[in-house]
Amino acid sequence: MDSIHSLIQYFTELPGVGPRQAKRFVYFLLSRNARYLDEMCRLIQDLKNTIKTCTECFRFFPNDTRDGLICNICKNINRDKASLMIVCRDVDFETIEKSHLYNGKYFILGGTVPVLEKVPEKKIRLNELLSTVERRAETEGLREIIFAMSVNPEGENTLDFLKQSLTPVTQKYSITMSALGRGLSTGTELEYSDSDTIKNALKNRVSERKSDDSIIKT
Ligand SMILES: [Zn+2]
Numbered sequence: 001m002d003s004i005h006s007l008i009q010y011f012t013e014l015p016g017v018g019p020r021q022a023k024r025f026v027y028f029l030l031s032r033n034a035r036y037l038d039e040m041c042r043l044i045q046d047l048k049n050t051i052k053t054c055t056e057c058f059r060f061f062p063n064d065t066r067d068g069l070i071c072n073i074c075k076n077i078n079r080d081k082a083s084l085m086i087v088c089r090d091v092d093f094e095t096i097e098k099s100h101l102y103n104g105k106y107f108i109l110g111g112t113v114p115v116l117e118k119v120p121e122k123k124i125r126l127n128e129l130l131s132t133v134e135r136r137a138e139t140e141g142l143r144e145i146i147f148a149m150s151v152n153p154e155g156e157n158t159l160d161f162l163k164q165s166l167t168p169v170t171q172k173y174s175i176t177m178s179a180l181g182r183g184l185s186t187g188t189e190l191e192y193s194d195s196d197t198i199k200n201a202l203k204n205r206v207s208e209r210k211s212d213d214s215i216i217k218t
Contacts, residue, residue: 004030056132058108058125059090073097073106080104081140084133085180087148088112088124088158092190096148099195101202104146107132112149113158120161129162130169137173145170146205148180150190163208177208 001009004026011022029037052063054071061071073079083104087093088111096102109124117123136142147162149155159179170177180201193201 057106058110058128059093059106078103081136082143083146084136084142084144085146085148086129086162087190088150088155089191092148092150095191095193096198099198101195101199104144105136109158112154113161115153115157117157121165124158126165130165133166133169133175134173137169137175142173142175144176144178146178146180146202147208148190148201152189155190178205179208180205 007026007029008019008022011017011025012019014022017025029040050062050064051060052069053059054061054074055069056074057071059071059073063069068075080103084107085096085102085104086107086109087096088109090108093106093108096106107125107129109129111123113120113123121127133142133145145166147159149159163177166177169175180198
């Protein structure tokens with residue numbers, strides 16, 4: 001396979017990119033000069049060296065100091081330790097953070113649980129989440145977990161699975177579970193929500209008292 005077609009293959013693997021779009025990307029790159037391509041290659045090569053995964057919230061963050069693997073949000077003593085917002089991906093975290101409406105801590109699941117998934121715990125960081133909740137409850141006075149999932153079948157399924165999995169630990173430490181997603185309209189991808197939507201969804205978040213479907217408005 002020539003390099004045009006090899007590269008098309010790579011681009012087709014990117015989220016939301018189809019073969020036709022991938023082809024357009026490759027021809028676009030061919031139209032640029034060598035300097036542009038060198039710079040792009042350098043950035044891609046540096047990605048793994050300059051961006052680290054936070055060992056507490058598991059989000060990607062730029063770390064050029066080489067000391068510590070904890071991000072600036074987890075380090076920030078002015079953030080509210082009593083609340084933990086659980087999001088599926090880094091892009092969701094960015095949307096919430098950009099709205100400046102939430103001042104607690106985060107946890108990035110690293111994925112979602114597809115409907116009918118046989119091994120849901122393999123799709124997300126479940127063990128890490130359980131130990132984070134336990135540790136934060138023991139040492140940092142965690143009081144509330146806020147689920148921030150997209151309102152689509154996969155998001156709902158992830159939410160149900162998390163509620164079930166976290167019920168024992170939240171009962172043990174009397175931690176409230178609430179969901180942000182239900183304040184958003186059906187089909188909403190969190191990633192594309194604006195600040196007003198996030199604000200309403202946060203304000204109207206609902207408690208998830210049990211692992212069944214009983215929803216009590218706060
Ligand atoms: Zn962090």
